[in-house]
Amino acid sequence: MNRFYEKSEVYFSKNSNISFFILELREKLPSVSGSKDKVFDDALSALVNLGYKKNIAQEFLEPVYKKGHMDIETIIREVLKLMSEKKHG
16 A cells, blocks of 8 residues: 655655656646636736736636637737626626
């Protein structure tokens, strides 16, 4: 029976092949923070840096992100457009 020990976010085992395998899988798993991906996180960060509250920015970002826009410029442009329409409409 192998026991794994977490040390600096890397798992170690008595069997080095298993350790390597677990490390490889860990890099491919989605983060547990609940974020979508780097584009989503960067877009959210940009909106917060523009002065929008995080929860409001995320509320508008979700539907735009689900449309499938992958470049951050388009996502931010669409979110700002949606915010403007909501504010004036």
